[in-house]
Amino acid sequence: MLPGMDITVRRAEPEDFEGIWRTFLDESAYGGTLQLPCPSRETWRKRLAEPVEAHYVFVACAGEEIVGHAGLHPAGTSPRRAHAMSLGMAVPGPWQGKGVGTALLGTLVDLADGWLNVWRLELTVYADNAPAIALYRKFSFEAEGTHRAYALRGGRYVDAVAMARLRPKAP
Numbered sequence: 001m002l003p004g005m006d007i008t009v010r011r012a013e014p015e016d017f018e019g020i021w022r023t024f025l026d027e028s029a030y031g032g033t034l035q036l037p038c039p040s041r042e043t044w045r046k047r048l049a050e051p052v053e054a055h056y057v058f059v060a061c062a063g064e065e066i067v068g069h070a071g072l073h074p075a076g077t078s079p080r081r082a083h084a085m086s087l088g089m090a091v092p093g094p095w096q097g098k099g100v101g102t103a104l105l106g107t108l109v110d111l112a113d114g115w116l117n118v119w120r121l122e123l124t125v126y127a128d129n130a131p132a133i134a135l136y137r138k139f140s141f142e143a144e145g146t147h148r149a150y151a152l153r154g155g156r157y158v159d160a161v162a163m164a165r166l167r168p169k170a171p
């Protein structure tokens with residue numbers, strides 16, 4: 001719970017699919033990700049109904065409303081990358097800048113550091129996504145390089161920055 005705000009973070013459940021789908025109706029949320037406009041409600045229903053092992057999806061809630069979500073995912077199938085996980089997150093426009101992303105990322109980092117023994121957390125973020133980059137820097141993610149023309153966004157190719165956080169120290 002955030003002080004002064006009724007925000008809680010919990011694991012996503014199958015019945016959360018509609019709330020997650022709803023957040024992606026908003027361009028200010030999907031525009032920062034690799035999602036497409038007009039998301040399919042049925043696709044999200046199936047995705048939440050069939051959770052894949054070792055993928056950890058969380059939702060942030062204000063009362064009953066889902067106001068953001070985030071996921072921690074294996075970085076690959078090779079055992080040589082077992083120490084690494086990737087993450088993604090989205091908060092819809094009206095809830096951005098209110099600490100929801102901080103609450104979600106704090107949950108992912110705590111899980112990775114304290115419970116999953118993850119040594120490297122990695123992500124890609126559009127180079128012009130200043131709020132997201134500031135959020136990741138706050139949690140000690142560092143930029144590692146630029147993917148040029150990484151993705152198409154509204155008719156233009158945009159660069160993305162690869163960022164990663166190495167776990168500060170062994171327990």
Ligand SMILES: CC(C)(COP(=O)(O)OP(=O)(O)OC[C@H]1O[C@@H](n2cnc3c(N)ncnc32)[C@H](O)[C@@H]1OP(=O)(O)O)[C@@H](O)C(=O)NCCC(=O)NCCS
Binds near residue numbers: 028092
């Ligand atoms: C990026 C995103 C997850 C951040 O979530 P959020 O709930 O808005 O973030 P918070 O309110 O916790 O703010 C986190 C930090 O971002 C920074 N920040 C917030 N708004 C900002 C802005 N407009 N410009 C620059 N930095 C900003 C601040 O450093 C803030 O930390 P502080 O309040 O301790 O100073 C959210 O904006 C979002 O979902 N955007 C669209 C989808 C997306 O870009 N996903 C990330 C893909 S990599």
